[in-house]
Structure formats: structure tokens, C-alpha cells
Amino acid sequence: xxxxxxxxxxxxxxxxxxxxxxxxxxxxxxxxxxxxxxxxxxxxxxxxxxxxxxxxxxxxxxxxxxxxxxxxxxxxxxxxxxxxxxxxxxxxxxxxxxxxxxxxxxxxxxxxxxxxxxxxxxxxxxxxxxxxxxxxxxxxxxxxxxxxxxxxxxxxxxxxxxxxxxxxxxxxxxxxxxxxxxxxxxxxxxxxxxxxxxxxxxxxxxxxxxxxxxxxxxxxxxxxxxxxxxxxxxxxxxxxxxxxxxxxxx
Amino acid sequence: xxxxxxxxxxxxxxxxxxxxxxxxxxxxxxxxxxxxxxxxxxxxxxxxxxxxxxxxxxxxxxxxxxxxxxxxxxxxxxxxxxxxxxxxxxxxxxxxxxxxxxxxxxxxxxxxxxxxxxxxxxxxxxxxxxxxxx
Numbered sequence: 001x002x003x004x005x006x007x008x009x010x011x012x013x014x015x016x017x018x019x020x021x022x023x024x025x026x027x028x029x030x031x032x033x034x035x036x037x038x039x040x041x042x043x044x045x046x047x048x049x050x051x052x053x054x055x056x057x058x059x060x061x062x063x064x065x066x067x068x069x070x071x072x073x074x075x076x077x078x079x080x081x082x083x084x085x086x087x088x089x090x091x092x093x094x095x096x097x098x099x100x101x102x103x104x105x106x107x108x109x110x111x112x113x114x115x116x117x118x119x120x121x122x123x124x125x126x127x128x129x130x131x132x133x134x135x136x137x138x139x140x141x142x143x144x145x146x147x148x149x150x151x152x153x154x155x156x157x158x159x160x161x162x163x164x165x166x167x168x169x170x171x172x173x174x175x176x177x178x179x180x181x182x183x184x185x186x187x188x189x190x191x192x193x194x195x196x197x198x199x200x201x202x203x204x205x206x207x208x209x210x211x212x213x214x215x216x217x218x219x220x221x222x223x224x225x226x227x228x229x230x231x232x233x234x235x236x237x238x239x240x241x242x243x244x245x246x247x248x249x250x
Numbered sequence: 251x252x253x254x255x256x257x258x259x260x261x262x263x264x265x266x267x268x269x270x271x272x273x274x275x276x277x278x279x280x281x282x283x284x285x286x287x288x289x290x291x292x293x294x295x296x297x298x299x300x301x302x303x304x305x306x307x308x309x310x311x312x313x314x315x316x317x318x319x320x321x322x323x324x325x326x327x328x329x330x331x332x333x334x335x336x337x338x339x340x341x342x343x344x345x346x347x348x349x350x351x352x353x354x355x356x357x358x359x360x361x362x363x364x365x366x367x368x369x370x371x372x373x374x375x376x377x378x379x380x381x382x383x384x
Contacts, residue, residue, distance in 0.1 A: 066354040
């Protein structure tokens with residue numbers, strides 16, 4: 001199955017965006033894994049103003065690295081990757097976290113789902129088959145609230161709105177290169193797709209516990225996180241839906 | 251000339267407006283932010299020259315204790331200026347994000363170009379050249 005995906009991809013350019021903030025411990029392993037399991041994809045590490053050796057380690061591993069001079073947060077970092085993908089005319093861009101939560105071996109299945117469903121974005125969800133690391137109880141409750149909200153608002157079933165493992169096609173790349181939420185962007189990005197009449201689909205993936213570094217969401221910030229996300233999602237729902245025209249010059 | 255609170259507050263407002271004008275001249279304050287401040291100091295000057303205005307307006311809108319109208323106006327003015335500042339900060343944040351991203355993308359492009367210009371001298375082989383260009 002993955003062999004077929006590779007032959008299929010020979011004419012298509014795939015970019016793996018790895019946002020990394022102080023991930024020196026795990027980044028080499030993630031790059032190594034990507035090299036082995038997705039040799040058809042180009043890897044781009046976005047070093048989001050790390051204070052440790054993340055950039056040096058990634059560069060030594062031989063992948064492209066973009067260094068951001070100051071810390072922008074996950075949204076700003078990932079958007080840099082989408083801007084790069086748009087500038088270099090990539091057909092697909094996938095976001096894989098730099099801490100080893102997402103396994104690159106699932107990328108082939110994400111690509112297949114994209115060919116099958118013809119969606120603009122495919123999300124790897126850890127809650128469809130409920131395999132692998134399932135997050136803590138409190139976090140699962142929060143995710144539950146958000147997925148119910150998103151399912152209601154968009155009319156499509158969303159099981160894992162906070163998953164950062166997502167594959168974008170050209171239309172989604174060009175949209176995200178232009179506009180992307182800055183902090184805690186995953187949920188809002190779904191609403192953005194909905195507002196711009198782009199489609200998304202979910203497939204099951206297995207996620208792991210992070211290998212190093214700290215999650216961007218600590219318990220103190222979770223109240224802020226939930227209120228901010230719910231407020232902006234509700235506000236985005238009040239905006240008029242307008243189809244996104246692909247201004248991807250190619 | 252008797253020194254009273256109205257004269258003092260007029261002088262303070264005048265000094266305030268003067269400071270703002272000086273700051274604009276020295277390019278330490280951008281006009282777009284200064285307009286609100288100038289407007290505020292003008293209102294302050296007018297009110298201290300004609301304090302009876304406050305009583306008249308208070309009577310109009312049925313405020314029985316005119317000084318509370320002054321406090322009300324002050325709070326509203328400060329709120330608007332704060333909101334204006336928050337908006338300015340938000341727009342600055344947006345610009346900094348775009349700038350940082352562009353800087354990162356450009357730096358990466360420069361590194362790529364530098365690698366390209368160094369490569370041919372070291373590796374003139376045709377096969378490797380096409381590798382690099384691809």
C-alpha cells in the first residue's frame with residue numbers, strides 16, 4: 001500500500017512541515033524517521049525562535065530549516081511552512097509535530113485518503129479507532145466539547161479538532177499561506193476552511209506520547225485556551241461564508 | 251488675578267497639548283495616535299475656561315451632580331484611548347508575525363542560493379549539477 005503511494009507521488013511534490021520550539025531532544029529522531037518512512041517528501045523544519053540547539057541539530061541532519069528570529073507560536077510557525085509550500089508550488093503540505101507525537105508512517109494513508117475523498121484537507125484523528133496515546137482525562141473532555149461544537153457548527157463530523165497532524169492540498173495551502181490563526185490554531189483553522197467552503201476529512205491515526213519538550217498547553221493556560229478558541233470559533237461562525245479562490249500561481 | 255482651580259486646570263491642559271505638539275514635531279509620537287490626545291486636551295481646555303458648560307450639559311441629560319459628568323467623560327475618554335492602543339498593538343503584532351515569517355523565508359532562500367553558487371566550483375560534474383538544480 002505504501003509502495004503504491006510512493007510511485008503515485010513521484011510527480012507530486014509533498015512538503016513535511018515540522019514546527020519545532022525547543023525540541024532539541026526529539027527533533028533528530030523525528031527527522032530520521034521521516035527520512036526512512038517518507039523518502040518521497042521534502043522536510044522543512046520551522047525553528048520557532050528556540051533557545052536550544054534545535055536549529056543546529058536539524059541542519060546537521062540535512063534538512064531545510066527556517067529560523068524565525070522571535071517566537072511566533074505554533075500558528076505563526078506553521079503558516080511560515082504554508083507560505084514556503086505556496087512559494088515553491090508544493091502539491092501537498094503536511095504538518096507533523098517536532099516532538100514525535102505523530103508517526104510519519106501514517107502519511108501514506110493520509111495521502112491515499114486525500115486522493116480518495118478529494119478533500120482539501122485530511123486530518124489524522126486519534127479518536128476514531130481510539131488506539132495509541134489517548135491524552136489525559138481533562139484534555140479529552142476539552143476536546144470533546146470542541147468536537148461537539150465543531151460538528152454542530154460545520155455540520156460535518158469532527159472527532160479530533162485539536163489534532164496537529166493534517167495534510168493540505170493546494171487550495172488549503174494557498175488559503176493558509178494567506179490567513180492562519182496565530183496561537184492555538186488547529187480548531188480555528190477548521191472553521192476557516194468551513195467559512196471558505198473548503199472540505200476536510202478525518203482518518204484514524206495512532207499518536208504517541210511526546211518524546212521531549214513541553215506541551216504548549218499547560219493546565220493554567222487551558223482555561224484561556226478553551227475560552228479563546230470557543231469565542232473565536234463562534235465569532236467566525238457569524239461571518240459570511242465566501243468561497244476561497246485559488247490564487248496559487250503555477 | 252486670583253489663582254483658582256479653573257486657571258490651574260487650563261494651564262495643565264495647555265501644557266498637555268503643547269507637550270503633544272512638541273512630541274509630534276520630534277517624531278516621538280505618530281500623528282495617528284496623537285489626534286485622540288489632542289482632542290482630549292482641547293475638551294479639557296474648553297471645560298476649564300467655561301466651567302458652566304458642564305452644569306448646562308449636566309442639566310440637559312438630568313445629572314443632578316455636575317462633577318460626576320466630568321468623571322463620566324474622563325472614564326469614557328480613557329477607555330477609548332485604551333481601546334485605540336489595544337487595536338494598535340494588535341495590528342503591530344500582525345505585522346511582526348508577517349515580517350518574522352518573511353525574514354525567515356528570505357534567509358532560507360539566501361542560504362539555498364549561497365549553496366548553489368558554491369556547489370558548481372566544488373562539484374562540476376554534470377550529474378551533480380542537475381541534482382542541485384532539481
